Amino acid sequence: xxxxxxxxxxxxxxxxxxxxxxxxxxxxxxxxxxxxxxxxxxxxxxxxxxxxxxxxxxxxxxxxxxxxxxxxxxxxxxxxxxxxxxxxxxxxxxxxxxxxxxxxxxxxxxxxxxxxxxxxxxxxxxxxxxxxxxxxxxxxxxxxxxxxxxxxxxxxxxxxxxxxxxxxxxxxxxxxxxxxxxxxxxxxxxxxxxxxxxxx
Numbered sequence: 001x002x003x004x005x006x007x008x009x010x011x012x013x014x015x016x017x018x019x020x021x022x023x024x025x026x027x028x029x030x031x032x033x034x035x036x037x038x039x040x041x042x043x044x045x046x047x048x049x050x051x052x053x054x055x056x057x058x059x060x061x062x063x064x065x066x067x068x069x070x071x072x073x074x075x076x077x078x079x080x081x082x083x084x085x086x087x088x089x090x091x092x093x094x095x096x097x098x099x100x101x102x103x104x105x106x107x108x109x110x111x112x113x114x115x116x117x118x119x120x121x122x123x124x125x126x127x128x129x130x131x132x133x134x135x136x137x138x139x140x141x142x143x144x145x146x147x148x149x150x151x152x153x154x155x156x157x158x159x160x161x162x163x164x165x166x167x168x169x170x171x172x173x174x175x176x177x178x179x180x181x182x183x184x185x186x187x188x189x190x191x192x193x194x195x196x197x198x199x200x
Contacts, residue, residue, distance in 0.1 A: 071097030119152035162195035
């Protein structure tokens with residue numbers, strides 16, 4: 001005749017078999033789901049503007065970095081009607097810039113439009129905390145940009161860490177990162193866009 005301990009062990013074993021690893025939102029599962037999401041894996045695009053740009057664009061932090069690297073140069077020009085504030089600048093790649101940037105071009109818009117360069121990717125550093133309420137949870141995590149190439153290395157400091165909070169929901173097949181807005185919960189796209197720098 002089975003003892004109480006044997007029955008209890010059999011019940012625990014059957015409960016464990018019925019549960020999948022995604023039924024329990026652990027820090028490890030949250031980290032895996034965030035890292036595997038399309039939004040998190042999407043590389044950061046840098047859009048390099050050539051041709052006539054406003055003074056605001058020419059003196060932006062990113063443009064100043066490219067100027068210091070010797071990758072772009074410009075001559076002062078009269079502003080077209082749709083570009084302000086003056087002065088305006090005609091931005092071109094230098095020979096050094098052509099060597100550095102042309103191999104990295106992912107997208108170029110027609111008519112001398114901005115050039116898209118995949119510059120950095122996100123790296124998850126850790127899960128800071130999980131707050132659960134029924135079938136919903138908020139997961140706070142830290143991450144940073146990691147340069148993909150020399151343009152990314154010039155523009156993104158891997159020492160700056162960001163803190164984001166993303167919503168999770170439990171479904172019949174386990175926990176998932178929310179991809180769309182739900183009442184009072186933040187999807188990953190918004191969490192990454194609204195990330196605030198935090199101390200490493």
